[in-house]
Amino acid sequence: MMMPMDASSADTCCAHAAPTSPVADETEEFDDGLTPTRWVEPGVLYLVATPIGNLADLSPRAVAVLKGVQVIACEDTRHARKLLDHFGVRQRVVALHEHNEASRVATVAEWLSEGQSVALISDAGTPAISDPGSLLVRRLVDLGHRVSPIPGACAAIAALSASGLDSTHFWFEGFLPAKTQSRAARLQVLATQPATLIFYEAPHRIRAMLEAAQTHLGEARRAVVGRELTKRFETLVSGDLEYLAAAVQSGQIPERGEFVVLVEGAEPQETSAEASGVAVEQLLTVLLAEKAPASMIARVLTKLTAMKRNEAYAIVQARLGEVSEG
Missing domain, CATH: 1.10.10 (Arc Repressor Mutant, subunit A)
Structure with a gap:
């Protein structure tokens, strides 16, 4: 989440984030974003959000950027190549994942210093959000390189918008620890958090996660389980944690696909x-x-x-x- 910023502070904040690429305004004719050279500048790292399930969600501007950069860094080159081939993107692809991210920083920084532009994509969704990229971005910003977001799909925000839970304040937790004790300890810390909680979970852990949430957050806590968002069999199931845990156990909610779990915040307590x-x-x-x-x-x-x-x-x-x- 971003803190509010007034106009005076915005003028002096974060030079790396100041866009110099053309942006449509009230006087500019709408640009379809299909001309790569119009949107890509030398020496910039572009964080390109990719679809979380529906290929139609990749924006024309995102395609233009992917076609305009010299290098595309991705989690899995084989997975990325399928997406890129679908849109006719032929750029060089290199792997950047959790195991080699730290060692890739110097290489990417060198490319940017040479004037090459680089795009970072994840397997699905927005890079650096529960995916590799945050370390790379932090180091490049510290080195003075420009980093530019190309927004698009984000499972957490998509699920929150359709959940019916409070979206004014929310806490994005991402994936909980896989080990039982560590997961329980983390949930206990979050039990008094008044903001809506957002979790990602893998299919083989969704049952254990909901059972733990029921135990440590309270079985009556209102929640939503989102599954296969933007895909053909997309489901969003609402209920209390007791009901949702039982729905997974009974098979009403299949343990397949990627999950987003949202839980209402704790009741306000005495100040x-x-x-x-x-x-x-x-x-x-x-x-x-x-x-x-x-x-x-x-x-x-x-x-x-x-x-x-x-x-x-x-x-x-x-x-x-x-x-x-x-």
Whole structure:
């Protein structure tokens, strides 16, 4: 998620992200994006989103960029070649995946310094979002190279938009740990998160993931399971976590394809200030009933709260006065 930015800060922020390629505005005739040289500049890394299931979702501009760069970096060259062949893209393809991303940084940086343009694609969706690319982008930005996004399909956002859950605030978690204990620990951390939670999950782990979510987030928590988004057998099933876990166990939701799981955020809880106020009042009542010395009570309050010693002592004295008057 991106933090809000005002106009003044935008002028001085992140020079690598400032687009110099033509962008349609109110005075410019719509450009169909089919001319590669119009959209590709030398020495730029383009992050090109690819379809998550429906080839028609690859934009004309994305195709133009893929045809205009000198090199295309991808997770799996064989998988990428099928997509590229479909659109008549003949550019050089190199592998860039989680096992070699760090070692590829210097090579890609050298290509960009030489004036070559490079596109990065993932097997499906937006590069660097639960896919290889974030390390490469961070290093290239640090080196002063331009990185330009070519937006498109993103399973998390597509599912969120159709989920009916709160989309004002959301927490993108991606894939949970595969090991049972690590997954449980992570879900416990997320259990009090008030924003909508978004997870990716593989078919062979979806059952265990939903059972764990039911246990650690609460079986009554409202959720949505998205499967095979944008494909022929796309499904979005809503219900509480108990129902969705049972639906997978019964086979109502097949354990096939790629999954997006969205879970509503936790119910708002007492603010820390409110909770602190209640705790202080309870503590004072107990200690005063035990006839603890005022100095000791004040000392305890300063250790358990953000109060200063004189403030705590004044509160204790005021309460002692109330008790004596009563």
